[in-house]
Structures are given as C-alpha cells and as structure tokens.
Amino acid sequence: MMKKILEVKDLKISFETYAGKVQAIRNVDFDLHQGETLAIVGESGSGKSVTTRSIMGLLANNAIVESGEILFNGSDILKKSEKEMQKIRGKEIAMIFQDPMTSLDPTMTIGKQVAESLIKHNKISKKEGLAQALELLKLVGIPNAEKRLNNYPHQFSGGQRQRIVIAIALICYPHILIADEPTTALDVTIQAQILELLKEIQEKMNSSIIFITHDLGVVANVADRVAVMYAGKIVEIGTAEEIFYNPQHPYTWGLLGSMPTLEGTSDRLYAIPGTPPDLLEPPLGDAFYARNEFALKIDAEEQPPFFEVSSTHKAATWLLAPQAPKVTPPEEIQIRWAKFKEKQQSRA
Amino acid sequence: MRKVLLEVEGLKQYFNVGRKDEVKAVDDITFHIYEGETFGLVGESGSGKSTTGRTVIRLNHPTGGKVVFDGKDVMSLKSKKEMKNFRRDVQMIFQDPYASLNPRMKVRDIIAEGIDVNGLAKTETERNDRVNELLKTVGLNPNHGTRYPHEFSGGQRQRIGIARALAVDPKFIICDEPISALDVSIQAQVVNLLQDLQKEHQLTYLFIAHDLSMVKHISDRIGVMHHGKLLEVGSSDDIYYHGVHPYTESLLSAIPLPDPDYERTRKRIKYVDDSTDTRPRKMQEIAEGHYVYATDEEKVIYQEKLQQKKNK
Numbered sequence: 001m002m003k004k005i006l007e008v009k010d011l012k013i014s015f016e017t018y019a020g021k022v023q024a025i026r027n028v029d030f031d032l033h034q035g036e037t038l039a040i041v042g043e044s045g046s047g048k049s050v051t052t053r054s055i056m057g058l059l060a061n062n063a064i065v066e067s068g069e070i071l072f073n074g075s076d077i078l079k080k081s082e083k084e085m086q087k088i089r090g091k092e093i094a095m096i097f098q099d100p101m102t103s104l105d106p107t108m109t110i111g112k113q114v115a116e117s118l119i120k121h122n123k124i125s126k127k128e129g130l131a132q133a134l135e136l137l138k139l140v141g142i143p144n145a146e147k148r149l150n151n152y153p154h155q156f157s158g159g160q161r162q163r164i165v166i167a168i169a170l171i172c173y174p175h176i177l178i179a180d181e182p183t184t185a186l187d188v189t190i191q192a193q194i195l196e197l198l199k200e201i202q203e204k205m206n207s208s209i210i211f212i213t214h215d216l217g218v219v220a221n222v223a224d225r226v227a228v229m230y231a232g233k234i235v236e237i238g239t240a241e242e243i244f245y246n247p248q249h250p251y252t253w254g255l256l257g258s259m260p261t262l263e264g265t266s267d268r269l270y271a272i273p274g275t276p277p278d279l280l281e282p283p284l285g286d287a288f289y290a291r292n293e294f295a296l297k298i299d300a301e302e303q304p305p306f307f308e309v310s311s312t313h314k315a316a317t318w319l320l321a322p323q324a325p326k327v328t329p330p331e332e333i334q335i336r337w338a339k340f341k342e343k344q345q346s347r348a
Numbered sequence: 349m350r351k352v353l354l355e356v357e358g359l360k361q362y363f364n365v366g367r368k369d370e371v372k373a374v375d376d377i378t379f380h381i382y383e384g385e386t387f388g389l390v391g392e393s394g395s396g397k398s399t400t401g402r403t404v405i406r407l408n409h410p411t412g413g414k415v416v417f418d419g420k421d422v423m424s425l426k427s428k429k430e431m432k433n434f435r436r437d438v439q440m441i442f443q444d445p446y447a448s449l450n451p452r453m454k455v456r457d458i459i460a461e462g463i464d465v466n467g468l469a470k471t472e473t474e475r476n477d478r479v480n481e482l483l484k485t486v487g488l489n490p491n492h493g494t495r496y497p498h499e500f501s502g503g504q505r506q507r508i509g510i511a512r513a514l515a516v517d518p519k520f521i522i523c524d525e526p527i528s529a530l531d532v533s534i535q536a537q538v539v540n541l542l543q544d545l546q547k548e549h550q551l552t553y554l555f556i557a558h559d560l561s562m563v564k565h566i567s568d569r570i571g572v573m574h575h576g577k578l579l580e581v582g583s584s585d586d587i588y589y590h591g592v593h594p595y596t597e598s599l600l601s602a603i604p605l606p607d608p609d610y611e612r613t614r615k616r617i618k619y620v621d622d623s624t625d626t627r628p629r630k631m632q633e634i635a636e637g638h639y640v641y642a643t644d645e646e647k648v649i650y651q652e653k654l655q656q657k658k659n660k
Contacts (some may be wrong), residue, residue, distance in 0.1 A: 189619075
C-alpha cells in the first residue's frame with residue numbers, strides 16, 4: 001500500500017452570504033497517496049474547487065469550517081496559523097490555477113514570477129533563484145528560455161503561459177500539486193502537450209497530484225483514482241478503471257452518458273435533466289434525487305451512506321443496498337460494465 | 349439532388365490590410381452547406397472558424413470571395429431592407445451566454461427584439477404570446493420572461509439565446525461555440541435541444557466548435573480549419589474515420605476520450621506546419637463529397653492514403 005500523504009476527514013464547509021448559509025462542502029472524505037493522481041470531477045458548484053482551496057488554506061473570509069480535518073503528513077492544516085500556512089503553501093503544496101491569463105502578474109517578468117516562491121521559501125539569492133527558474137522553464141518546454149526570462153506574460157501564448165504557471169507551482173518541488181482545471185482554457189493539441197508534461201514531471205518528482213476537471217476524457221488520461229462530486233459531496237470514488245468501467249452511481253452514469261464517444265451510434269445524447277440543487281437549503285434526502293431517473297422512494301427521505309463495491313471502490317447510492325431493486329442502467333453504461341466483466345475474467 | 353442553402357467561395361477576410369501587422373484570418377476558403385443539415389467547423393483558437401461565421405452573416409466585410417445564401421449574393425445586399433430580410437433568415441447563437449445578453453433588459457424584451465424590429469407582431473399581446481411560446485419551446489418557464497439575465501444559470505441563458513435566434517423564424521443559424529461555456533451535463537441538454545429544434549423547424553446549422561467529439565456527434569458534414577485555411581471537408585464519418593490531411597489526423601489524435609484503455613494506447617500525432625511550402629493549393633475532391641486542400645501531386649497521395657485507410 002502506498003503511503004498516505006493527505007487525509008481529508010469529514011470536511012464540512014459553509015459560506016455565510018446575505019441569502020443565508022451555503023453548505024458548499026458536506027462531509028467530504030478522501031485520501032491522497034504518494035505519487036498518485038486523484039481526479040475530482042463534478043459540475044460547477046459541486047464543491048471541487050472549495051475542497052482544494054481548503055487544502056491550500058485559501059478559503060474566502062466568509063467561509064466557515066464546520067467540522068473535519070485535513071491531515072498533511074499527520075498534522076491538521078485547518079488548525080495552522082496563516083504564518084505556518086505560508087511555509088507550506090507553494091513549498092509543500094502548490095497549485096496550478098485554471099486561467100493562465102489572470103493568474104500571472106502582468107507587471108512582473110516571468111523569470112521573477114517563477115523564482116519568487118523559491119527565493120522566499122529557501123532564502124537564496126535572486127541570482128540563484130533565477131538560475132533555477134531558467135532550468136525549470138526549460139523543463140516545461142519554453143523555447144529560448146534564456147532570452148525569455150525577462151519577458152512579460154503578454155508576450156507569451158496561452159499554452160506557454162500555462163507552462164509558466166506550472167513552472168511556478170513546481171519550483172519548490174512540492175509534495176502535492178493541485179491542478180484546478182489546468183487545461184480547460186486551452187486547445188486540444190496544447191492540452192495534450194500539457195498533460196504529457198505533467199505526467200513526465202510527476203514521474204521525475206514522485207509528487208502527488210489532485211486534478212480537478214469536468215472533462216472525463218482528461219480524467220481517463222491522467223487519473224489513477226477518481227472522485228465524483230455532486231452538491232458538496234463525494235458520491236462515488238474508486239480507481240479509474242472502476243469508475244469508467246464499473247460505475248455504480250446514477251450521477252456517474254449520467255456524466256459518462258452525456259459525453260459523445262467516437263463509436264457512438266445513438267443520435268441522442270443521454271442528458272441529465274434539470275439543474276443541481278440549491279445548497280442554501282440542500283434537500284433532505286439524496287441531493288441527486290430530483291434529477292435521478294433511477295431514484296427510489298427512500299432517496300427523497302434519507303441520504304444514502306457509502307456502499308462498498310470493492311476495497312477501493314465505494315458509491316453513495318441506495319441502489320447498492322441489498323434490498324434495492326435491480327435496475328438496468330443506460331445502454332452506454334451496460335457496454336462499460338460488459339467491458340469490466342471481460343477484464344476481470346481475463347485476469348482470473 | 350439536395351438543395352445548397354449556403355455557398356462560400358474563395359472567401360478571404362484579412363485584417364489590417366496593407367499594414368505590417370496584416371492578418372489573414374480567413375484565407376481563400378470554399379465550402380457549401382445543404383439545406384437541413386448541420387455543418388460543423390472545427391479548429392483551434394485562431395484558426396479563423398469564428399471569423400468565417402461572422403463574415404458569412406456580414407458582421408465583417410470580406411476582403412474577397414463570394415457568399416451566396418439561398419441563391420442571393422450576400423455581399424451585394426445594399427439597402428437596409430435587404431439586410432434586414434437577410435438577417436431574419438440567418439441568425440446567430442453566441443458562445444458566451446454571459447456576455448451576449450444585455451443585462452439591463454428583461455428576458456422577454458431580449459427575445460422580442462427581433463420580433464419588434466421586423467414588425468412580426470401586431471399587438472402587445474401577440475408579441476408576448478409569441479415570447480411565451482418561444483420560452484416553452486426552449487424549455488423555460490414562460491413566467492420567467494419578466495426576469496433579468498443574471499437570474500439565470502449558464503445553461504438557461506444559452507436557452508434564452510436560442511429563443512432569441514428562433515424568434516424571427518430563421519432558416520439558417522450560425523452556432524458559434526454554443527456549448528463551450530457549459531457544464532458537461534448541461535451541454536448534452538443544449539445539444540439535444542438544438543437537434544430537436546432542427547427537426548421541428550427544418551433549420552440548417554453552421555456549428556462552430558473546438559470540441560471535436562461533440563462536433564462529430566451533431567454534424568452531418570465537417571470542415572477542418574487551421575491558420576485561416578480550410579484543409580479538409582467531408583461527411584463526419586469521412587473526417588473521423590478516414591481523415592487524410594495530417595492536420596486532421598493530429599487534431600483527432602489529441603482528443604481525450606472517457607475511456608482509460610483507449611487513453612493508454614492513444615498516440616498523439618504531431619503536425620508541423622511548413623510555412624515555406626507555398627505551392628498553390630485548392631480544394632480537391634479525393635472521393636465523393638470528401639475534399640482536401642492540396643496540390644495536384646498531393647491529391648494523388650491523399651487518394652492513395654484514403655484507399656489504404658478504407659482497406660484497413
């Protein structure tokens with residue numbers, strides 16, 4: 001078993017707003033192992049970004065941590081002072097933000113921006129910092145890096161800017177890298193390059209990556225394990241193989257079904273009806289109840305607990321309860337299940 | 349014989365003409381769209397796909413070339429009345445549902461703007477009835493007409509944009525990345541809605557997007573653009589399974605699919621654009637309905653390549 005580097009336990013976060021209390025994260029639990037990539041998928045508003053911001057200690061002022069702990073190497077991040085957090089942030093845990101256009105400082109040369117956290121954390125000279133920044137910019141594939149150290153962000157293309165953002169996150173060789181939709185703003189060909197780069201770097205540094213995205217294609221490419229979030233909760237978590245070929249939660253079915261596949265023959269996409277619930281007043285039962293065509297009566301009344309599918313795979317849906325009726329999932333999911341069975345048989 | 353609704357011939361759209369920073373955003377592209385079909389235009393940012401859409405509807409004045417819609421030359425439309433009629437037939441749905449709706453207008457008035465301009469409703473009641481009908485058509489509650497855009501989610505706003513386009517009974521709709529800003533589950537809803545509307549109203553779509561898998565799903569035929577040039581045109585299966593232009597192959601090889609096994613074996617093909625190669629090229633038909641931008645020698649090579657791919 002790989003070493004656990006991060007443990008998020010029973011995390012509950014709300015935001016105080018004029019309209020009332022928004023329950024953004026509702027009892028989230030997961031571990032991150034050394035050297036693995038965990039993908040968190042879900043729609044906007046499902047709580048994936050709030051989860052990672054709490055790990056970075058970057059929550060907004062109106063956020064309230066109602067309960068839970070985030071253990072990083074055994075100590076609780078949520079209890080740390082801002083001063084202590086500053087020693088961790090950027091050095092031990094670093095983040096790649098979504099939008100390379102807004103996450104860089106337009107008035108600062110890229111050499112300085114990349115070296116900044118290294119100079120702060122390791123108390124080295126500017127010159128040495130810039131030298132290391134140069135090495136890293138070469139590593140992330142900025143052509144002519146020597147000459148471009150003194151350039152400003154606007155002199156780079158979108159893909160190059162994202163490489164610079166990655167270099168900033170990597171400069172201190174962090175143990176954990178949080179990538180919040182790092183390729184969403186990029187073209188597919190550039191996206192492919194950036195994903196390859198992240199994998200290469202991970203292999204070299206043996207760092208752990210939390211990868212946030214709503215693109216399941218990207219997840220299939222990068223993830224060792226996948227957590228599916230909905231309305232502030234993790235509804236299913238498992239290895240990439242389990243989530244893609246043996247999904248159990250109807251929401252996961254919906255996500256997988258609503259993406260066209262290349263072999264897709266059906267004229268219509270499977271669309272999840274409706275929109276996510278308002279987390280000002282989360283529903284009493286399963287939050288997915290109103291949009292779930294496979295909903296059971298109990299879903300309206302009681303939130304489903306996690307049911308274990310395997311030692312690495314669990315899903316919060318009443319469909320997995322022993323007394324639940326057997327349902328037939330959408331065609332797309334049946335094809336995936338058949339593939340999973342085949343794989344298991346060929347292994348046995 | 350199917351009727352051609354839109355014909356684009358040798359279209360050129362340059363910006364900053366004659367200056368040092370001249371940009372050839374669209375450079376000599378030729379294609380046609382049949383009535384009732386969906387033509388997908390794909391390419392990366394900066395490839396000229398959105399400019400093509402905007403020039404076709406005459407938001408830009410082209411540098412050269414011809415656009416013929418329903419038998420009429422679009423570029424020769426002069427009077428206000430002609431333009432008004434043309435823009436009644438051709439509507440547009442924009443990418444960003446946050447920026448494309450006026451935040452100071454009620455949804456009802458946003459949708460009715462085209463009705464008002466074209467004088468399609470005689471009385472206030474008729475106008476509001478039409479708007480309510482449109483709201484229902486796109487799956488929104490008619491009571492929401494009195495609300496403002498900020499009260500809606502991204503998917504709902506895109507539905508408002510669709511209702512606005514439908515309000516004037518167009519024949520042809522240019523959809524410029526209509527789903528790129530939406531969540532996956534909402535994307536599927538909007539795509540399904542667009543397909544339903546197409547059947548009900550016999551609409552023709554020009555669907556511009558960078559998400560190839562979605563374009564393949566919705567399109568009958570696809571054109572691939574790169575650096576202002578249209579490089580390959582064919583049925584969506586032609587492009588997907590038998591795309592022969594190296595850029596098409598590279599683009600296809602870069603799409604991640606929700607399938608870990610496929611992802612593990614996917615090999616990315618890199619495309620190097622040789623800007624020194626300026627041999628004259630034109631659209632050449634290598635198989636029925638399958639065109640590639642090529643020289644005469646390349647045409648033969650592509651034809652052989654296509655045969656090999658089909659034999660596999």
